[in-house]
Amino acid sequence: MIIRHSLAFRKDKITLYPSVLMKDDNSLPTESSFSFQRGTYEEFYAKSIEKPKEFWNEHAHILDWHSEWHQVLDQRKAPFYRWFIGGKLNLSYNALDRHLTNYRRNKAAIIWVGENGDEKIVTYHGLLKRVNALAQAMRDSGMQKGDRVIIYLPMIIESVVATLAAARIGVVFSVVFSGFGAQALADRINACKAKMVITADGGRRSGKLIDLKKIVNEALEDCPSVEECIVVNHMNNPVEMVEDRDFWYHEVTAQKHVQVEPEWMDSNDPLFILYTSGTTGKPKGVVHGNGGYGVWAANTLKWAFDPSEDDRWWCAADIGWITGHTYIIFAPLLLGVTSIMYEGAINYPEPDRMWQIVEKYGVNILYTSPTAIRMLMRYGENYPSKHDLSSLRELGTVGEPINPSAWEWYYHVIGHGRCPIIDTYWQTETGGFIISPTANLGIGMLKPGSATLPMPGIFPVVLDENGEELGINEKGYICIKRPWPGMMLTLYNDDERYKSVYFSRFKDVYFNGDYAMKDKDGYFWLLGRSDEVIKVSGHRIGTIEIEDALVASGDVSEAAVIARSDSIKGEAIVSFVVPKIGVRKEGLQEKLKRDVRKAMGPILVPDEVHVIESLPKTRSGKIMRRLLKAVYLDQMPGDISTLENEASVTEIRESIERFRKEIKK
Numbered sequence: 001m002i003i004r005h006s007l008a009f010r011k012d013k014i015t016l017y018p019s020v021l022m023k024d025d026n027s028l029p030t031e032s033s034f035s036f037q038r039g040t041y042e043e044f045y046a047k048s049i050e051k052p053k054e055f056w057n058e059h060a061h062i063l064d065w066h067s068e069w070h071q072v073l074d075q076r077k078a079p080f081y082r083w084f085i086g087g088k089l090n091l092s093y094n095a096l097d098r099h100l101t102n103y104r105r106n107k108a109a110i111i112w113v114g115e116n117g118d119e120k121i122v123t124y125h126g127l128l129k130r131v132n133a134l135a136q137a138m139r140d141s142g143m144q145k146g147d148r149v150i151i152y153l154p155m156i157i158e159s160v161v162a163t164l165a166a167a168r169i170g171v172v173f174s175v176v177f178s179g180f181g182a183q184a185l186a187d188r189i190n191a192c193k194a195k196m197v198i199t200a201d202g203g204r205r206s207g208k209l210i211d212l213k214k215i216v217n218e219a220l221e222d223c224p225s226v227e228e229c230i231v232v233n234h235m236n237n238p239v240e241m242v243e244d245r246d247f248w249y250h251e252v253t254a255q256k257h258v259q260v261e262p263e264w265m266d267s268n269d270p271l272f273i274l275y276t277s278g279t280t281g282k283p284k285g286v287v288h289g290n291g292g293y294g295v296w297a298a299n300t301l302k303w304a305f306d307p308s309e310d311d312r313w314w315c316a317a318d319i320g321w322i323t324g325h326t327y328i329i330f331a332p333l334l335l336g337v338t339s340i341m342y343e344g345a346i347n348y349p350e351p352d353r354m355w356q357i358v359e360k361y362g363v364n365i366l367y368t369s370p371t372a373i374r375m376l377m378r379y380g381e382n383y384p385s386k387h388d389l390s391s392l393r394e395l396g397t398v399g400e401p402i403n404p405s406a407w408e409w410y411y412h413v414i415g416h417g418r419c420p421i422i423d424t425y426w427q428t429e430t431g432g433f434i435i436s437p438t439a440n441l442g443i444g445m446l447k448p449g450s451a452t453l454p455m456p457g458i459f460p461v462v463l464d465e466n467g468e469e470l471g472i473n474e475k476g477y478i479c480i481k482r483p484w485p486g487m488m489l490t491l492y493n494d495d496e497r498y499k500s501v502y503f504s505r506f507k508d509v510y511f512n513g514d515y516a517m518k519d520k521d522g523y524f525w526l527l528g529r530s531d532e533v534i535k536v537s538g539h540r541i542g543t544i545e546i547e548d549a550l551v552a553s554g555d556v557s558e559a560a561v562i563a564r565s566d567s568i569k570g571e572a573i574v575s576f577v578v579p580k581i582g583v584r585k586e587g588l589q590e591k592l593k594r595d596v597r598k599a600m601g602p603i604l605v606p607d608e609v610h611v612i613e614s615l616p617k618t619r620s621g622k623i624m625r626r627l628l629k630a631v632y633l634d635q636m637p638g639d640i641s642t643l644e645n646e647a648s649v650t651e652i653r654e655s656i657e658r659f660r661k662e663i664k665k
């Protein structure tokens with residue numbers, strides 16, 4: 001299957017249509033066959049836009065508040081919007097305690113499935129006990145409201161416990177994806193000056209052990225703010241514990257049959273920091289608060305997927321990303337839903353792992369990524385057809401545009417034509433879904449490849465370079481006109497960067513970096529990033545991070561990274577490097593890949609490394625990435641009058657040809 005990223009002309013009409021969204025045979029997705037019942041969406045949405053105060057006064061009551069807000073929205077310091085002013089609440093209380101007073105006490109909160117087949121079911125009551133025990137242990141070691149804890153854990157129940165324990169005592173948590181390497185981890189610890197790290201002796205991925213503690217030990221050599229490290233014994237992996245710094249999780253939480261009073265947090269107190277990639281410099285620390293984020297998480301899950309009391313919800317993401325934060329942990333637990341959590345690779349030990357879990361646990365709603373769907377689709381229909389998938393009612397996707405072939409496979413082969421595809425578009429910064437079909441409000445017509453219509457409270461517009469609103473089917477920058485409760489509070493310790501990244505490109509709107517267009521029915525089609533951010537298997541990566549990691553290896557003086565399309569991963573990483581004088585070229589590609597993997601983790605490792613003598617540059621010394629991409633794609637490079645070193649283009653072309661010949665062999 002080919003994914004095309006350029007724009008193509010639709011033959012019957014003179015409209016620009018994104019070819020990424022067309023089927024392999026170039027036909028357009030048929031609309032009529034994907035119609036579902038329409039409900040109250042239009043009315044509901046209109047109210048959210050026309051009477052936002054009234055609307056949010058009502059819908060913020062999806063949570064229990066310790067004290068009620070006196071003002072819904074404070075815009076005086078825009079773009080630092082603040083929601084539910086004066087309101088106090090605690091999200092661990094909302095996710096746990098309040099369910100215990102009713103029939104959910106003994107209901108499964110989390111069903112955990114290990115890659116090796118282990119299984120653990122924790123009830124709401126059991127989860128609260130664990131959260132209290134860890135919250136007390138954190139307090140005993142001196143953690144106080146506002147301190148930061150880094151959570152560097154695999155997909156195990158303790159990762160849910162750790163986030164909720166931090167939330168309970170007002171400690172700001174920052175989860176670092178367990179696939180990141182020592183340097184990436186140290187950078188994040190230092191950026192927020194965390195006092196504590198919670199990690200494990202290891203994690204599993206495709207049958208292999210990932211020695212997390214070893215990575216932490218290496219990172220902590222360079223992290224003076226960390227006083228204590230709590231280590232979960234998940235794998236019985238022998239690890240090096242540092243005296244007076246490292247403590248076993250089971251020891252510090254033993255004997256703690258305690259009730260820790262929730263810290264009543266101001267609605268706009270920070271809940272967590274999540275580092276995410278941008279176009280320049282170090283990752284950005286996106287800060288989310290308690291009130292607005294909680295209200296957004298719970299409502300968006302309800303509106304988009306409408307989970308019912310008995311449903312089993314499986315968000316097959318990782319807690320290291322925003323999807324895991326919002327839709328494995330907070331949203332389902334705030335609603336009292338049973339959340340399924342899987343530790344390992346979805347094609348391990350066999351390609352039917354996902355379908356086996358759906359069958360065994362009777363999953364009703366499955367939420368995963370286009371990359372996962374494309375990967376599982378490659379194995380063919382035999383794997384899903386071995387399993388009874390009749391429990392499924394809805395299917396969701398997130399993270400990247402979904403191409404119609406994958407959409408239709410998901411719809412027909414997995415959902416047997418019964419389950420709507422809920423394509424949810426959002427970002428780390430938005431806290432939860434911003435464009436998505438809404439099962440709770442009636443789905444209506446689905447168009448494969450479109451995330452459909454805005455969530456209540458979201459007012460998206462598509463703008464051109466000059467900030468003018470574009471017409472139907474015209475591609476431009478998608479921006480959001482009004483604040484919504486789930487939006488980030490700021491970038492950690494960097495209010496200026498928050499303003500300049502998101503609110504300076506266009507006046508008075510939130511600019512989020514994506515291309516999109518709106519069709520005649522008001523449906524939004526997301527068309528990829530407009531900046532130097534790429535999406536590899538749904539992971540958000542700044543090309544600059546990879547370039548920095550390549551240069552940090554010490555062997556190259558310069559590096560430039562572009563993305564090419566990949567039929568499974570969406571995008572793949574192509575790098576061009578100039579070795580330092582005296583560095584041997586033999587074996588350099590492999591060494592660079594190893595170095596990047598160790599420092600930053602496997603997701604940043606380039607798929608291609610081209611070793612060249614010079615990069616194409618403008619006379620003022622800027623690397624011409626646009627030209628690199630054009631040469632790579634064999635396209636017209638556009639204006640190259642400012643190019644200084646034409647010879648580099650020939651060299652690059654030759655390197656690409658050599659690489660292609662090599663892989664053909």
Ligand code: PRX
Pocket residue numbers: 276321322323397398399400401402423424425426427428429451512513514526527528529535538539540
């Ligand atoms: O480019 C968009 C893409 O993912 C970006 C956000 O990445 P991240 O902050 O890591 O959050 C991922 C999980 C929400 C967006 O700017 N993206 C996300 N969902 C979709 C999408 N692109 C198209 N369709 C989607 N459903």
